[in-house]
Amino acid sequence: MNGIVYLTGAGPGDYRLLTLKGRDVLKEADVVVYDYLADERLLDFARPDAEKIYVGKKAADHTLSQEGIIALLLEKARAGNIVVRLKGGDPFVFGRGGEESRALHDAGIPFEIIPGVTSAIGAAAYAGIPVTDRTAASSFAVVTGHEDPTKKESSIRWDKLATAVDTLVFLMGVHNLPLITKELMAHGRAADTPAALVRWGTKPIQETLVATVGDIAQKAAEQQFKAPAIFVVGDVVSLRPSMQWFDTKPLFGLRIAVTRTHAQAPALTRQLENLGASCIEVPTIRIEPPSDDYAALDTAIDRLTEYDWLIFTSTNGVDAFFRRLALKGLDSRALGQAKLAAIGSATADALLTHGLTADVVPRAYCAEGLFEALSPHLRGGEKILIPRAKEARSFLPDTLRRKGADVEICEAYQTIGASENKERLEKLLTDGQIDVVTVTSSSAVHHFLDLTQDASDKLDAVTFACIGPITAQTCREKGLTQILTASTYTTAGLTDCIKDWRLNTR
Numbered sequence: 001m002n003g004i005v006y007l008t009g010a011g012p013g014d015y016r017l018l019t020l021k022g023r024d025v026l027k028e029a030d031v032v033v034y035d036y037l038a039d040e041r042l043l044d045f046a047r048p049d050a051e052k053i054y055v056g057k058k059a060a061d062h063t064l065s066q067e068g069i070i071a072l073l074l075e076k077a078r079a080g081n082i083v084v085r086l087k088g089g090d091p092f093v094f095g096r097g098g099e100e101s102r103a104l105h106d107a108g109i110p111f112e113i114i115p116g117v118t119s120a121i122g123a124a125a126y127a128g129i130p131v132t133d134r135t136a137a138s139s140f141a142v143v144t145g146h147e148d149p150t151k152k153e154s155s156i157r158w159d160k161l162a163t164a165v166d167t168l169v170f171l172m173g174v175h176n177l178p179l180i181t182k183e184l185m186a187h188g189r190a191a192d193t194p195a196a197l198v199r200w201g202t203k204p205i206q207e208t209l210v211a212t213v214g215d216i217a218q219k220a221a222e223q224q225f226k227a228p229a230i231f232v233v234g235d236v237v238s239l240r241p242s243m244q245w246f247d248t249k250p251l252f253g254l255r256i257a258v259t260r261t262h263a264q265a266p267a268l269t270r271q272l273e274n275l276g277a278s279c280i281e282v283p284t285i286r287i288e289p290p291s292d293d294y295a296a297l298d299t300a301i302d303r304l305t306e307y308d309w310l311i312f313t314s315t316n317g318v319d320a321f322f323r324r325l326a327l328k329g330l331d332s333r334a335l336g337q338a339k340l341a342a343i344g345s346a347t348a349d350a351l352l353t354h355g356l357t358a359d360v361v362p363r364a365y366c367a368e369g370l371f372e373a374l375s376p377h378l379r380g381g382e383k384i385l386i387p388r389a390k391e392a393r394s395f396l397p398d399t400l401r402r403k404g405a406d407v408e409i410c411e412a413y414q415t416i417g418a419s420e421n422k423e424r425l426e427k428l429l430t431d432g433q434i435d436v437v438t439v440t441s442s443s444a445v446h447h448f449l450d451l452t453q454d455a456s457d458k459l460d461a462v463t464f465a466c467i468g469p470i471t472a473q474t475c476r477e478k479g480l481t482q483i484l485t486a487s488t489y490t491t492a493g494l495t496d497c498i499k500d501w502r503l504n505t506r
């Protein structure tokens, strides 16, 4: 039986501009066929086992011809697959969606079109340029700028187009800018009409050049302004100063490598991206079961009622603890009267998801802060359980024992170096593509440095943003020089500290 093909608009760049329907079909897809304009993070919406086929089309390097792409879609659909054909922007705006849907129709293969945000409108909007405006434009047209200049008869009716429409947006026009502007002026568009180029619109590397129809071709040549860009002509361009919102964000243009685990990175990435940063998630660690087994933790769980206090020093510890509890058919009620301490707000939140409120959360989210906050509650002789990582520091158990507590540590998980990003990280560093690296634990620092050994001479150019003083100390001990330390030891604090640093160094 035939499958189905979804011709899906991926939006212009910012992967969050994908439609909900687009995300739904990506989740279902057996095969994803994608272009080079689509952000590769879109592929993360697909199942890990979905087949992902790159058919990228840059002007000069056709990885697969259009006929080849169509043949591929037919073949995959005939084999019964759910196929998502992901295209930059909107599939029907110079996306050759027409040819692909016709071919599918002729072959009797079911297909659907899922529109996307076209760069013609989206890239302009991210540059603070509205394509229509009550004061400045009551019409707009989207035009190809890719016409062969040697072609005798242009299919563009320059005589009509040049002045009939208020806002003109040319796609694929960077190369032909001299010709386009010449035609516009020859057919009556004033040379002083505002005009703008927006390159890589909606992406953190977005660049905008504002000029006039008369001089933009020359300015673009001087600045070596490159594709892909939209070319916008019209009075709406002059609205940009009052509508700019994206490229004025505090972290705009900053390239940040986020080294947290796969599970934890997205929340930090989102905070940084909301401030305009460009984030690359390169987990350097992953969380694994304890090196021996869960015996110690399981035994502790069997004797849970004996403990006066349970101390959690990370969300990973909370997760592992409650997973083991659930495996025994138990839940939060098994904790009985034991009091709870959490090292910070994220760990306290993790407890809250199990219906538990921490009795102690220190003001400073670190072992030292936790000890200080716990001290007043201890008289000596309390039995304390700390389910935590194998490689954690001894500060907390040591100081608690000195206070007379009976401290039991059990390994709930271990942190392992993740090497899948080694090549990618080295390449990014070697190409000077990383400005900041976020590190949220000392083990993340160790594993990051292990992974990037071969590019270690590039690390002087990189700023290490640390979640707290212990992680920062580890960076210093390792000889790193550019170090930022959050003053609140949370991801929000880390984000704030990067923001303050950027504002001060700009």
Ligand code: SAH
Pocket: 012, 013, 037, 087, 088, 089, 090, 091, 092, 093, 094, 095, 117, 118, 119, 120, 123, 170, 171, 172, 173, 198, 199, 200, 201, 202, 203, 227, 228, 229, 230, 231
């Ligand atoms: N279907 C796409 C257009 C494909 S043609 C859409 O609806 O956006 C490719 C051209 O689109 C590029 O040459 C460039 O002019 C424009 N383009 C695509 N993405 C862009 C982006 N993020 N920023 C600026 N221009 C972009």
